[in-house]
């Protein structure tokens with residue numbers, strides 16, 4: 001599968017890390033401005049240079065200024081895209097705990113990541129989160145939901161259900177900021193656990209174990225994953241091996257929806273009396289690296 005496309009600068013409001021009790025005052029060293037490369041324009045575009053050139057070719061100089069600005073904007077977008085791809089790769093190649101430490105040390109990283117993420121998503125013909133929202137709406141509004149790796153908490157904003165939104169950082173006090181391998185949710189307390197493109201860490205099985213812990217018996221486990229990560233033809237994992245591992249965790253596979261071009265959806269149900277198999281053979285999920293556009 002061709003990886004997603006590059007972001008259109010997002011319009012999200014600024015987020016800080018650490019919702020609710022986990023929020024911390026950022027230290028001065030943790031403040032991050034725009035990427036350093038974007039801080040100053042290249043010498044040839046400085047106003048001083050343009051001023052010196054103004055004279056005989058003053059008329060020509062005006063459109064040049066306009067072109068220069070748009071070039072700077074393009075450069076900035078490119079650098080932001082690069083920063084997003086770097087963070088994306090980081091999230092896919094470290095553990096959840098390392099990701100949590102990394103993001104909490106610099107609250108702005110979450111904004112950089114999600115601006116880039118939203119831009120990538122804007123090129124997908126269908127958003128997996130919308131499919132999950134429709135599924136939830138067509139079921140039971142009294143179900144309690146845990147949205148693991150909620151991002152902008154889109155699920156919570158669009159359904160009537162009680163939703164525990166969980167992510168590494170947030171300035172939204174309703175979002176629980178933590179490594180989702182260890183949430184503060186009570187055991188057997190939720191009816192639905194969602195992972196929408198969020199099985200990113202190298203220890204992703206721990207996230208599913210945590211979902212198993214907090215799900216009630218017969219609760220739903222809904223997973224949307226990037227298609228290429230589960231496509232053996234492109235170096236991805238065998239989707240049957242992935243399902244088998246989750247079945248061994250104590251679930252039944254109810255249905256699989258592979259009709260979308262960019263992602264694959266799994267609907268599992270926790271068994272009434274589930275028993276976890278020891279030494280589950282979890283397949284490795286390769287990182288989803290986004291292409292520079």
Ligand code: SAH
Pocket residue numbers: 091095096097099100117128129148149150151152154166167168169178179180181195196197198200201
């Ligand atoms: N589910 C959202 C966002 C997907 S992006 C949506 O579909 O719109 C993946 C999200 O998972 C990111 O917000 C990232 O911060 C979060 N995430 C990745 N690893 C995490 C971890 N260990 N703990 C909590 N959140 C994590």
